[in-house]
Amino acid sequence: MKKFTPKRSSEKLLLSNENSYQRVITSILRMSKVKSAYTGFGIIWAINVSTIFRSSWAGDDWPISQTPYWIQWRYGALTNWNIWTEAMFWNDQWMKGAGRFYPLTWIESRFAFSYLRELWQYKLYQVGMLFVVGLLLVVICYLFSRSHTFSILTLASLSLTVQFRRDFDPHLAFAVMLPSLLIKIFLAVIFAYLAGRTSKKSLGVFHGVISGGFFFAGMSTYEFGFLLFPMLVISFLFGAMSTPNGVENLSRKERYFGWLFSIKFLPIIISWVGYGLFVFGYLRPRASSISGSYVLGLSWSSVKVFFSQVIMGLPLVSLRDGDFNFSFFTILGGIVLLVLSHFSFKLLFKSLIRSTKKVEFQNIDVAGMRQYQLLLSLFALTMILSPGFMMAMQPTWWNRADVKHTYLGVMITEFGTAVILGFILDRIIKSNLKTVLLKKNRS
Amino acid sequence: MTKKPTQKTESLSKFKSSHSNRRIFAIFVIILLINFNHNWRVSGENTGRNFQYAAWQSLTKESNLFSDVKTSDIFLSTNQDDSFETNAGSFYNNTGIRLAYLFNTRIIFPNFYTCDIALGCNLDGIRQKTISTLPNLTRGTFVPTRRDPRRIDDWVGINSKPEVLVNKTIWAFDVFLLTPSTYFSYLVPFIDDEKVTKVNLMKLRAVTITSNQKNEFIPAIANICLEQSSQTTSKSGTLLTEWHIPKLPIDPTGIPVTVPVTLDFRLVAAGTCAAK
Numbered sequence: 212m213k214k215f216t217p218k219r220s221s222e223k224l225l226l227s228n229e230n231s232y233q234r235v236i237t238s239i240l241r242m243s244k245v246k247s248a249y250t251g252f253g254i255i256w257a258i259n260v261s262t263i264f265r266s267s268w269a270g271d272d273w274p275i276s277q278t279p280y281w282i283q284w285r286y287g288a289l290t291n292w293n294i295w296t297e298a299m300f301w302n303d304q305w306m307k308g309a310g311r312f313y314p315l316t317w318i319e320s321r322f323a324f325s326y327l328r329e330l331w332q333y334k335l336y337q338v339g340m341l342f343v344v345g346l347l348l349v350v351i352c353y354l355f356s357r358s359h360t361f362s363i364l365t366l367a368s369l370s371l372t373v374q375f376r377r378d379f380d381p382h383l384a385f386a387v388m389l390p391s392l393l394i395k396i397f398l399a400v401i402f403a404y405l406a407g408r409t410s411k412k413s414l415g416v417f418h419g420v421i422s423g424g425f426f427f428a429g430m431s432t433y434e435f436g437f438l439l440f441p442m443l444v445i446s447f448l449f450g451a452m453s454t455p456n457g458v459e460n461l462s463r464k465e466r467y468f469g470w471l472f473s474i475k476f477l478p479i480i481i482s483w484v485g486y487g488l489f490v491f492g493y494l495r496p497r498a499s500s501i502s503g504s505y506v507l508g509l510s511w512s513s514v515k516v517f518f519s520q521v522i523m524g525l526p527l528v529s530l531r532d533g534d535f536n537f538s539f540f541t542i543l544g545g546i547v548l549l550v551l552s553h554f555s556f557k558l559l560f561k562s563l564i565r566s567t568k569k570v571e572f573q574n575i576d577v578a579g580m581r582q583y584q585l586l587l588s589l590f591a592l593t594m595i596l597s598p599g600f601m602m603a604m605q606p607t608w609w610n611r612a613d614v615k616h617t618y619l620g621v622m623i624t625e626f627g628t629a630v631i632l633g634f635i636l637d638r639i640i641k642s643n644l645k646t647v648l649l650k651k652n653r654s
Numbered sequence: 655m656t657k658k659p660t661q662k663t664e665s666l667s668k669f670k671s672s673h674s675n676r677r678i679f680a681i682f683v684i685i686l687l688i689n690f691n692h693n694w695r696v697s698g699e700n701t702g703r704n705f706q707y708a709a710w711q712s713l714t715k716e717s718n719l720f721s722d723v724k725t726s727d728i729f730l731s732t733n734q735d736d737s738f739e740t741n742a743g744s745f746y747n748n749t750g751i752r753l754a755y756l757f758n759t760r761i762i763f764p765n766f767y768t769c770d771i772a773l774g775c776n777l778d779g780i781r782q783k784t785i786s787t788l789p790n791l792t793r794g795t796f797v798p799t800r801r802d803p804r805r806i807d808d809w810v811g812i813n814s815k816p817e818v819l820v821n822k823t824i825w826a827f828d829v830f831l832l833t834p835s836t837y838f839s840y841l842v843p844f845i846d847d848e849k850v851t852k853v854n855l856m857k858l859r860a861v862t863i864t865s866n867q868k869n870e871f872i873p874a875i876a877n878i879c880l881e882q883s884s885q886t887t888s889k890s891g892t893l894l895t896e897w898h899i900p901k902l903p904i905d906p907t908g909i910p911v912t913v914p915v916t917l918d919f920r921l922v923a924a925g926t927c928a929a930k
Binding site: 255258259261264265266267268269273274277280281282283284285286287300307311367370372374375376377380383417452510526527529530533534535536537538540541545548549552553556636639640643 | 674678682684685686687688689690691692693694695696698699700701703704707736737738739741742743744745746747752753790793808809810851893
């Protein structure tokens with residue numbers, strides 16, 4: 212087959228215009244399909260989290276929902292200052308008593324419950340926060356991969372991995388602590404990426420400071436955030452790798468450890484180390500009554516607890532007897548979800564057909580791909596493994612945690628599992644398309 | 655041979671017909687629907703207290719049960735639980751009456767369940783014990799330096815001052831589910847006697863809140879069938895009925911009985927009589 216070569220400059224111009232028009236039109240068509248697929252799976256995600264509306268106050272939310280009334284009773288009026296006083300009182304008690312530092316949970320929950328007193332208002336807040344967490348994860352997936360397909364499939368996967376639990380449930384209860392933590396951690400991850408990506412040192416440091424700030428806020432919402440530090444490291448590396456020069460000129464050692472010496476990453480390290488020193492170096496040694504729940508240990512039971520928690524994000528893992536009994540409403544909702552899924556997948560597949568010329572679909576260099584896969588896996592594994600790791604080290608969980616019993620960190624595992632699931636789906640679907648294209652070319 | 659440079663439009667139908675992608679879609683949808691159903695079910699499973707919550711709102715906002723209660727009075731309740739809505743804060747918000755506190759009986763009398771009346775065990779010193787327990791609720795040394803100018807002191811501090819609670823009424827109060835569809839509450843003042851813990855039974859008033867639009871029974875207290883005072887439908891659609899001790903009392907078997915003017919607090923137990 213001969214290659215087509217334009218003979219005259221006017222022909223060249225015509226062809227180039229034709230190609231650019233085609234490219235623009237293809238791109239617009241593809242983007243509209245991509246946007247529609249995002250919207251479709253976004254609606255599915257929203258419908259899934261909206262089931263929260265059906266619940267009542269649950270877990271700690273019962274007593275915390277009484278906050279505004281206690282404040283009125285004790286201080287005579289519900290003012291911002293009185294709410295602040297109440298929050299600081301409880302923070303003070305937990306700092307001095309248990310050596311814990313999570314003031315933002317006290318502040319957020321006291322203000323939220325003081326102003327969102329009706330159940331539907333609070334549930335709307337819960338739904339909104341969880342929905343936003345999902346969207347932020349999708350943004351992160353896009354930043355890391357520059358692939359709409361992967362991001363959309365991660366968004367889709369969230370509706371499979373996020374499962375309400377029958378014991379300690381972070382979706383329905385516990386004052387939105389986990390979604391609030393994840394929002395801050397994900398924002399920190401995004402800014403760590405931007406810090407790594409930017410070539411300007413001052414701008415990079417600025418992004419690093421914002422990231423460090425969000426990270427500190429995350430840890431001050433729930434100390435669990437401390438274990439999520441590797442996510443920021445990986446995000447920074449992703450950012451650094453995405454620069455035009457990338458990491459081509461760096462040695463392997465510099466690639467992975469260069470971040471340690473980067474001033475752009477320093478604010479994040481200061482935030483992490485600072486929090487650790489404050490809690491473990493100052494508060495804990497001075498705590499007057501550390502409960503058994505906050506004592507760390509290690510035994511053979513830890514291994515069992517750890518592995519039982521690793522799988523808690525897998526789809527359908529929390530199913531119990533009776534979960535296959537569908538009501539009229541769930542059948543109706545199911546039909547809506549079925550139709551939405553059908554159109555969303557159809558649009559996603561169509562957008563894939565049009566994107567075969569795009570970077571995300573071409574064979575990028577194998578080494579780069581491996582590095583990307585490794586970092587993405589580490590990012591997701593940090594989320595999947597850390598809750599189990601934490602519980603495995605808490606003797607209080609050794610005889611309680613199993614595949615039926617979990618704790619609040621399970622939400623983090625669910626989000627990590629969604630990333631892995633999204634990635635696997637992305638690989639499978641793209642490899643299917645490649646097979647079809649090869650067949651087409653051969654014929 | 656030259657070929658026109660056309661953008662290769664890959665066969666959509668071929669791609670769509672890819673079995674693997676169809677399988678992915680099918681598996682995705684099946685898991686999605688099961689998970690949606692699971693989340694829907696779990697979400698609806700923690701609504702068991704909704705009736706109690708709504709009934710408390712009706713009781714405190716719409717009934718006349720607390721018309722004789724004054725600011726800084728004290729409530730003692732066996733089923734009170736600060737973890738839920740049955741607390742002094744919610745009571746203040748709904749009724750406008752700022753109690754000194756709504757205590758759980760066991761806080762005032764730690765031996766409440768072991769002190770057997772049949773064995774001659776006596777509960778005494780109710781006012782003294784209540785007044786001495788209240789300061790435990792103070793926020794201790796944690797008082798922010800920048801105070802709200804409208805705030806004189808916290809309510810515990812005000813009521814912990816000497817003589818403030820000396821003349822306040824202490825009430826026996828309780829709220830609980832008598833049946834799954836009937837929420838029951840009573841209120842009766844303690845007599846002012848530090849040697850015994852007795853209530854003035856003649857002043858007892860009670861309220862039932864029924865999710866059905868009909869009272870299936872008449873409540874009884876200390877084996878005395880109560881008499882209906884009034885009946886209304888609450889804003890939440892439940893039936894709110896107020897009760898008092900009748901002038902010609904009968905017991906659940908229908909036999910006339912004499913009402914003791916005072917009764918040991920531990921004998922104030924709820925029961926039912928057949929509806930007329």
